[in-house]
Amino acid sequence: MLPSFYNTWKHVFKLDPERPIDDATLDAICTSGTDAILVGGSSGVTFDNTVDLMSRIRRYEVPCAFELSDPACGVPGFDGYFIPTVLNTKKSEWLIGYHVDALRDFGHLLPWDMIVGEAYLVLNPDSTVATLTGADAGISNGDAIAFSQVADRLWNMPILYVEYSGTFGDMELLKSIKANLKQAHLFYGGGIDGPERAAQAALAADTVVVGNIIYENLDAALSTVGAVNLSIKERDHVL
Template identity: 40%
Template sequence: MRHLFKLDPAKVLPDGAVDRLVRSGTDGFIIGGSDGLQVGAVQALFRSFATWDLPVFMEVSDEAMVMPGASEYLIPMVLNTTDVEWLLGAHHRIVKQYGDFIPWPHVLVEGYCILNPDAKAANLAKANTNLTEGDVAAYASIAENMLQLPIFYVEYSGVFGDKRMLQAARSELVNTKLWYGGGIRTVAQAREMAEIADVIIVGNVLYEDFEQALETASAIR
């Protein structure tokens, strides 16, 4: 797996988008968002992609994202948060309420490191984005060695990130996969970050320049 499209239930894709996306060469889809999540919109988006032979990951950042049938459930844990709510607080509540129904073999925890101070996700999660390369490397090492997470996600959410930060994370990871998301709008940017990250995630450009977004899927084969 090298490329994923991230779909926001609060936004509208162009007509005919689903068929073109599943045939684009992408490895799968993440359904997730940070605000404006409605259960009906989440379910409709999931049903549009669930019938195709590509994995659909549900990123459970809100109770609206709790629904059966996904290939995997991604649980974000914001490692650089200043609020325990986004480290384990919300997780504890959801497990307490839905624990008997959680398909644990299909749950993957993402260790997020959010680095764009202006992103909604950074504000929501109260992330400390004033980090050095050494800070990012340390968070990556925690994800790999202390928490043994399957995914370390460097997130710039809307802006193209600093390769040095991504490389700092890369230097610490062996078993934990490095995912990158943020500001990928061109084939060149997709290839640049794919040289370092195991998986790149393309999101916002789907709603800004759909044709350009499609090109990123085949750019890193």
Template identity: 30%
Template sequence: MPLDWRDISHVTKVDPAEELPRDLDILGGTDLVIVGGSDGVTQENSLDVIRRIKSRFPELPVFQEPYSSSHVSTATVDASDYLAVPAVYNGDRENFVTKHVEFFTEIGTKPEEIVGSGVPVVGELIASRGREAVAEVSENVVGEGYVIQNLDSKAAAVSGVERTYSPDEVAGAALATESFYGFPIFYIEYSGTYGGTADVEAAAQYLDETVLLYGGGITSQRQTEEILDAGADAVVVGDCFHDDPERFRDTLP
């Protein structure tokens, strides 16, 4: 589906391994949903969450953000609008280069060579739809330049992040994202801790075409507006969606 980022200022991050709020109507105020996580995430629970959200809000854009290619299946590709694949700049090689090369290597591999591979989507898609499936999958992949700024977070641990970036380095990563890598999204992730505006202000000055997302510790409309005023295109709200739906409502702009 075509996506106009000018209409998006509030993004909800949904962890398929966590319980959903009883009333999914609270998603009526958000502009986009990202489904993804690390612990306890599977193809099955990812698909279930995507389908439940889409059945309630068919026009709401849904990205699947798989930490591992094993979270992806033919069904999740069909059910979601895009696959958002993070490239963690301050992570280890596995989370910037290795897994992306492996992902696209498997996409381009003949089905008989990848039986039992970590990307079950590939064999099924190519076998059922022919070689054009390779182009189809690639078209739906969205690259995200990623900086993780909370060393105590699970995201940092699983991505091999050993140090955070200074605002100047965040600005450099933003510039590289748009000018060198050409990723459509640059994501500053504080993972449950509110990081303030310094990194957002540093990154925003170098981004014209690339969308700037900030996630981490957003629990109020005031914080949402503060981050947007600093130059972010959208805030990403995750923890309080699962833990405190009433507080989640307060984050809506």
């Protein structure tokens, strides 16, 4: 049976080990009522800065997971681990190559009962993650839905992460993607800069991931927690 530590997450704060965060801000984030802290970044993630951030988060009771894109940064002690693959990449190493290398060298060390696969659909061509992974992010809505169905129905990936990193995405497309999923848990990230957009994303995704705004406007970031929870209650009441 696959791990399910993420199944009840509605709101998640994502922290980048490379980006400095002071103790007061971290305290506010970890005691905000968010469902979890996700640690990860597109570049500059190292074993040392990941250990440092995790040890600081571990002073709090909030669940904490790690997005493991480089096995050399495989820090033990998280509640769960996500292994990302990029669906719409043009570079095979981001689809399967790095994963084979990692399993060859570190497979015997991985805590398999705490690991889940995470299929990324990158939809902002100007984002760092799109550049890094060679993602064809300018695809049509029909292709985006088809990629999602490949991950969900053919590969049975437990998580589909629709990533607009740095900009707010197309919520109607996100709803269409969700409507076409059979079993995958849908994460959404990108452009959540306050309660209004957080509430919109919560109407479509299973889990809303809030990241960059933490470092730009802490009050706006904190306001997204209540906005997501309220939006979900209203959505469920209507349904």
